[in-house]
Amino acid sequence: MRRVYIRERSAYTPSELADKLKPEDGGFRHWDADECIAKLLKRGVLSAGSIIDDEDSSTVKYDKYQFRWVGLAVYQDLVIVVYPKYFRSKDLPTLPQMARILRVIRKAEPKGAQIGMLADDNDRARDPLALLTALFDMYAEYGEYTNYERTIESNGTGSISWERTIEQCQPFLGDDGPIYFDLKTIETNRNDSDYVTRLHRALLTTYSQELRESGLAELLSITPVELSDEELDDFGDPDIIDYRLERELNVQFITWKRDLISLLRSIVMDRESGHDWNNVACLGTASYQHVWELMCKTAFGDQLGISIDRLGMRLTDVWAKRGKETLLDIIPCPQWYSTEENGRETVCGPVKTLIPDVVSVLKHDDDLCLCIYDAKYYTPTLGKKVTGAPGVESITKQLLYQEAYKSFVKDQGVSRVLNTFFVPTSRQGGPYHLGKVDFLSIFPCQDAPFTNNIDVWALDADALGELYLDNEQVGSAVVDAIISKSTPVVFAQAQTLF
Structure with missing residues (x-):
């Protein structure tokens, strides 16, 4: 299969995108390109119309196509790899990098969501990539489907059946x-x-061969297996297979085995319906922002859901009484009031409040620091013209987070408050300090330990992806660099990163 790499949010005219998709030898007819584009639009991975430039919100591009999505799309002999926008325009992700990105996306989604959440859509519910990755993920976690038979033997190695022994032995x-x-x-x-x-083994073997031949095995981080020499036809027609699987489902009570049986039924029906690569198969996400948030939460040890009596600090009396509340719980909520017919005001119930992405309390040297981090999926350029940067609503919310913790910081003797935006970069190493932003015309100047600005740091997305997959945190050197800004490598020009 051919591969075409396209950067997320890049804009194309219809003819430009068709030229991008067709092979160099010209064998991909123009109407095929149009059909492929139409199917991508139907699946929702491609957008069309008047598109606002992601790097410059003042620029509107008309009659353009744009992938507002990251992942893998397969159509006939074409594999479209849509990689994240934080890669520089002149750079392409390597095969290991893109495979890691897809693994991160798959982990960030709830288990089974790629099949379950699409169950009401006939085209998507039987998406080959969703079915295949689910099949191999379950095999990697649980192994082959197995059933065991219990038999009675004479003088075997199993446990003794005294009832049978007494009945049958002298x-x-x-x-x-x-x-x-x-x-x-x-x-x-x-x-x-x-x-x-036998059916499970045959399907794993059949799909292993297809993935190997298509070149998708490496991209999907799937290790092909050879477990059987049987073909699907050896198991009867699809109705017979479905009947046998349904009968097995009725007597099976182990959750993962029931899930696997349901998956096998979907795969068999998918093959019977003739679903093939002539329909666009997709694996990816339209909300990579959420994926980036999860990566940052893992890497920096988010403590937002931890009760304050478990933060390793001695609580003052007022906070000791609230010790079971979390760092999220202690953020105040807006208070609403309803006006009755007599003009009397009644207090309404609680509503949603400010929710930071990542909050942690840590010690740096002898200082107790409150770190408020916000994961921003942006590619900012800071210069005479600021582009691709978080908007005023993001800046305002980030400064309000500090206000929300003001009493806690003062009462607990916190020495420093850090307010930080994290943006991703494909450049290795770092972290890279891009600059900072303040809003002193609206928010008054703060005395220590509070901060008057939000620092902007670019983090190696490759490294954070690996940490996320391994459920590990960044090393102390990275945290030290962010807190102290004393390491020479932390400074970088934005144009060298995006």
């Missing part, structure tokens, strides 16, 4: 009671000829 009567020289034992053996086990 004892020797000794002084201390009966002695049995022959014992009936319960043997549990794996049934390798089980129908569902």
Whole structure:
């Protein structure tokens, strides 16, 4: 299969996108390109119309196509790789980088969401990529589908069945009671000829070959397996297979096995319906912002949901009484009032409040620091013209987060408050300090330990992706650099990063 790499949010005219998709030898006819584009639009991974430039909101591009989505789309012999916008325009992600991005996306989605959330849409519910990745993910976690048979044997290695032994074996009567020289034992053996086990092996082997031949195995981080020489036709027609699987489902009570049986039924029906690569198959996300938030939460040890009596600090009396509240709970909520017919005001119930992305309390040298981080999926350029930067609403909210923790900071003797935007970059190393922003014309100047500005840091998205997959946090050197800004490598020009 051919591969075409397209940067997320890049804008194309219809003819430009068609030229981008067609092969160099010209074998991809123009109407095929149009059909591919139409299917991408239908799936929602491609947008059309008047598009606001993501780097410059004052620029509107008319009659353009744009992938507001990150992931993998397959159509006939074409693999469209849409990579994140934080890669510089002149750079393409390597195969390991893109494979890691897809693994991160798959982890960020709730387990089974790619199939479950699409179940009401006939085109998407049977998406081959969703079905295949789910099949191999379950195999990696649980192994083959297995059923075990229990048999009674004479003098076997299993547990003794005293009921059968007493019924069927002749004892020797000794002084201390009966002695049995022959014992009936319960043997549990794996049934390798089980129908569902054989079907599971055959499908894994068949799809392994297809993924290997298409070149998708590496992109999807799937290790092909060879477990069977049986074909799907060996198991009967699809109706018979579905009947056998339904019958197995009725007697199976282990959750993962029930999930697997349901998945196998979907795969079999998908093949029966003739679903193939002539329909666009997709694997990805339209909300990479959410993925970036999860990466930052993991890397910087988000404590937002941790009760304040578990933060490792001695609480003052007023906060000790609230010790079971979390860092999120102690953020005040707006208070609404309803006006009654007599003009009397009644207090309304609680409503949603400010929710930062990442909050942590840590010690740096002898200082107790409150770090308020906000993950921003932006590619800012800071110069005479500011483009691609968080908007005024993001700046306002970030400064309000500090206000929300003001009493806690003062009462607990916090030495420093850090207010930070995190943006991703494909450049390795770092972290890179891009600059800062303040809003002193609206928010009054703050005395220590509070800050008057929000620092903007670019973080190596590759490294954070690996940490997210391994559930690990960044090293102390990265945190030290962000807190102290004393490491020479932390400073960088924005144009070298995006």
